[in-house]
Amino acid sequence: MCLLLRVDRRRFYEWRARVAAGPSPRQQRAEELTAQIVEFHAASDGTYGAPRIHADLQNAGVTVSRKTVAKLMRAEGITGISPATWHPPTTVPGADPFPVPDLIEREFDQGGRDIAWFSDVTYLRTGEGWAYLCVVHDGHTRRVLGRTVPDSMHTDLVEQALRQAVALRGELPGKLIFHADRGTQYTSGQFADAARELGLLRSMGRTGVCWDNAAAESFWSVFKNEYYHRHVFATIDDARRGAYAWIDGWYNARRRHSAIGYLSPLEYGRRQLTLAA
Structure with a gap:
């Protein structure tokens, strides 16, 4: 044998x-x-x-x-059950009395600043409960122009971020496209009135298709991985101050972006203005 x-x-x-x-x-x-x-x-x-x-x-x-x-x-072959992470819904589809088309069609950089702005809302976990961060940023320069962190998802948070962006830019050249998802904040009558007052063209992707608003999703990926997941916030005010400091002091002012020649949004914007002059 x-x-x-x-x-x-x-x-x-x-x-x-x-x-x-x-x-x-x-x-x-x-x-x-x-x-x-x-x-x-x-x-x-x-x-x-x-x-x-x-x-x-x-x-x-x-x-x-x-x-x-x-x-x-x-x-x-024994395994446990991992608890599923619960995320509060930030995109709750709402009925829009005024149909809004997709004017972007995934062309997020329209070739110049203040041609297309993008916006979205994400959640922030704190020791006091959930807070919500809304940003408005330019698709060409990548600069965040408006940001708010309230403790509710009322339409006010989107309108405030938008009005911040408009105030920062001043008089807008021509018709500016404001692109977002079809969450209730963006499809509300209140927001439609604000966009009409400011002379903006509203644009929306399809419901449940995150790629139609990939510019905003890309920003959340950077924010969450580079800042949010590395910190713990005891209060909503802590989250607000931290998000503002990161956006204004790092993302806009210093973080290099490969899509704009490894410049910061502020530096890229300054060079664009100098070139135009």
Whole structure:
């Protein structure tokens, strides 16, 4: 048999001796731990993962590392249930009495400043509850022109950010496109009246298609990864001050953007004005 299977005779006898001796102390401990893990997992209704089962084992007086627990769970095919992260809805579709077309069609940079502005709302978690950040930024220079952080998602937060942007720019050249999603704040009569008063052309992507407002989504990706996820805010006021400081002091003034020649939005805007002059 050893000749046929090309197995060393000495190794065969060693294997036969191990089988006759039974499981090693290490294997026996692994089997005992696995049995306890299965028991604790079943007691949790199949919800516990390695960290909580490890705590159960420690509470039962078993000394074992969390990595060993995770390894044995993987070997046994046992998994816990991770809680799904809940995000408060920031885009709640609303009925717009005035149909609004998509004037952008994913051409986010229209070739010049103050031709197309983009806006969106995101949530901010704080120790006092949710706050909401609304921004309005220029599609060409990438500069954030208006921003507000209230504690509610009333249409006022969008209108205030828009009026900030208009006040910053002063008199707008020609018709400016204001592009957003179809959230209730942007489809409300209040916002339609404000846009009409300011002489803006409203534009909206399709409901539930985030790519139609990818310019705003791209800004959220930068904001969340580079700032928001790295900080904890005790109060809404802390979140407001932090967001304003990051946007004004870093994103607009110093952060380099590959799409505009690795310049900051403020520097790029200044160079554009100098070139135009």
